[in-house]
Amino acid sequence: MRALVLFSFLLVGCLAQRPRKCTSPPLLTGSFSVSTQSERLMAFAKFSYDALGKRIRLREIGSYDNKTFHGDVLLLYREGVMFHINYRNRTCCKKPLNVDFHPLEIPQNASLVGQVVVGSSSGPGQGVLVNTWAGELQQKQGTAKYISTVTEFGCIPVSSLFHTRENGWVITSFFNNVIGLVDPQLLLPPPFCKDAQLEDTDGEEPVTFFSLF
Template sequence: MRTFVLFVCLSVGCLAQRPKPCTSPPLLTGSLSVSAQNEKLMAYAKYEYDALGKRIRLSEFGSYDNKTFHLDVLLLFRQGVMYKINNRNRTCSKKPLSADFHPMEIPRNASLLGQVVIGSSSGPGQGVLVNTWEGELQMKKGPAKYMSTVTAFGCIPVSTLFHTRKNGWMVTSFFNNVIGLVDPQRLIPPHFCQGAQLEKRLDDDPVTFFNMF
């Protein structure tokens, strides 16, 4: 009988330690890189992420459809607008943002693929414990598959694979992440953007890749 009780206690303990879907910190600052399977998009960006105010700032450079680009954009999802900022010329364009805001999180219906150590578990500080999840999201243009890896402690994003019919697989890698906003002012439109008039957005604008989150 004691053996059975011990077995039950151990089983409950194991189940309690099983990873659960999580949400990343609402305020993050860091860098990321993105590449698409169809080779249309390759980019590197510094980002500020505010899930509370549904705001994202991206300062990026890369290539899209065989053309290089440098962009500094502020995405304000609550207002449904996107600012393209040119600090050198102190000019700003304002365009509609139709994409929905998706917080950095692991959906509740995601399936756990596994838990591994990135690096080494041989000594302290030599590796990071991460969880990898998979699932499917219902987007405006149809279902999209994803596979996301986050740290086991803190739910900090590490990488995300996202599949759409248009672009195939898109790979995003996160690094140099800091919890909080290093410079909160970067999520506020510069003063020279105040007079910007709302323009028509191009459908192939590369900055919209961030709506996968």
């Protein structure tokens, strides 16, 4: 299943009068929804993000081509491995993760679209100041366009649009974000994964963060 969950192009930050590109907090916990213009995918996920240790945990549920799916993956970039975790059966599938870790940030080629208040600017606490950035990314399949929105203060992701040939525009919306790790244990393999053997992936495309959904 290939609907891109655009996690790594969603952060922007800045100074109040002149928005500038920035990097997200190194530790984040939250949730997001993702859907595609083609209506093939709708999913909800909880995430734990650790840029210091280069680790990401995703637990998700959704529908792809009218089929329901569940997933629980732990990406350990320093070790170069990824675990598919099944708590019901207490099993793990261990695969290579042959890609570099990229912190959540706005790419340097991004252009500022604008700065707006989400909600109301009539009174304190009634709205959130956000910045929107747009740009293009080079991929194996060609150039992909993206539009990302983050909060002005804190560089917290709000939403992102990412265009792919397969699904058109992929829409990601973030919510319930918390700076820090609510449960650090989620970024450690469960005990029953200890003896999992690294699987041979010859003939398969490399596993990356963007091919998980």
